[in-house]
Amino acid sequence: MGRVIAITSGKGGTGKTTTAAAVASCLAALGHRTLAVDCDAGLRNLDVSLGMSEFIVADISDVADARLSLGEAAREHPGIPNLFFLSAPAGRAPSELGADAMARLFDEARESYEYVLADSPAGLGTGFNLASASADSAIVVSMGDKASVRGAAKTADTLRAMGTPDTRLLINRLDGGSARRLGVTADDIIDLAGARLIGIVRESRDVQDAVTAETPLVLFARGGAARDFLDVARRLRGEEIPI
Ligand SMILES: Nc1ncnc2c1ncn2[C@@H]1O[C@H](COP(=O)(O)OP(=O)(O)O)[C@@H](O)[C@H]1O
Ligand SMILES: [Mg+2]
Known part of the structure; x- marks a missing residue:
């Protein structure tokens, strides 16, 4: 039975899409059948971070409206075996999709993928x-900035109230310089957000360069942020890797 992991944040632009693409790619590269689903109908840019913009033929609404099965709608990544992608619906508000349809889609996904x-x-x-x-x-x-941490704390609280069993915090774009200027440490951020840490990802030029090259980060670089995301993926599958 697969596991569905929602990648969220309070504030925009914290790196959700980057994280979803990088962690999904790493889990697939580690041999797990993985599905990356774009649930951000407004921005729809997970395909870009996965380097799959040219491969979109179907989206969530095709599965929700039963025009296609999940297996027919999801596309396998051309460069990473085990990695599959399902796009957000174009020109359709997420509210039109409905929570029930989404729950059914995730149920179907749990049957065929180890990680979603x-x-x-x-x-x-x-x-x-x-x-x-x-x-x-x-x-x-x-x-690491205050607005982002506050948004994370609110999101973690909301998830707890919703009964989402396991909420983990990922600190992204941490660079020693700006953290020192702000006067915060990773420990401060964890305390403020009140969730267990799954990883810290460095600020790294590779992230943007990989997007420009339309290549998933794991295929583009080995060190820096790519390395940090690989550690996150390994922790998700239960490996003990010190942070
Ligand atoms: N670790 C990182 N290092 C450098 N740039 C990053 C990193 N993570 C994300 N970015 C950049 O930050 C911007 C926002 O990231 P994105 O994943 O689209 O955020 P969100 O999905 O939360 O809106 C993008 O331009 C992305 O390339
Ligand atoms: Mg995004």
Whole structure:
């Protein structure tokens, strides 16, 4: 039985899509059959981070409306075996999809994939609810700044109230310089957000360069952020890797 992990945050631009793409790629590269689902109908950019923009033929709504099975709608990545992608619906509000349809889609996904990573929109609106309501766990992505940490804390609280069993915090784009200027440490951020840490990802130029090259980060680089995301994936599958 597969596990659905919602990638969320309070504030926009913290790196949810980057995380969803990178962690899904790493889990697949580690040999797990993995599905990355774009639940951010507003922005729809998970395909870009996966380097799969040219491969979109179907989306969530095709499965929700039973035009296609999940197996027919999801596309396998051309460069990473075991990695599959399902796009967000174009020009359709997430609210039109409905929580029941999303829950059914995730149920179907649990049957065929070991991991399902759902890239969510920022904030606590409908898209967040759609992805999080029927997820088995969540990763809240925060950067080191106050607004982002506050958003993460609110999101973690909301997930707890919704009964999402396991919420983990990922601190993204941490670089020693800016953290020192802000006067915060990773420990401060964890305390403030009140969730267990799944990893710290460095600020790294590779992230943007990989997007420009339309190549998944794991295929683009080995060190820096790519290395940090690989560690996150390994912790998710139960390996003990010190942070
Ligand atoms: N670790 C990182 N190092 C450098 N840039 C990053 C990192 N993580 C994300 N970014 C950049 O930050 C921007 C926002 O990331 P994105 O994943 O789209 O955020 P979200 O999905 O939360 O809105 C993008 O331009 C992305 O390339
Ligand atoms: Mg995004």
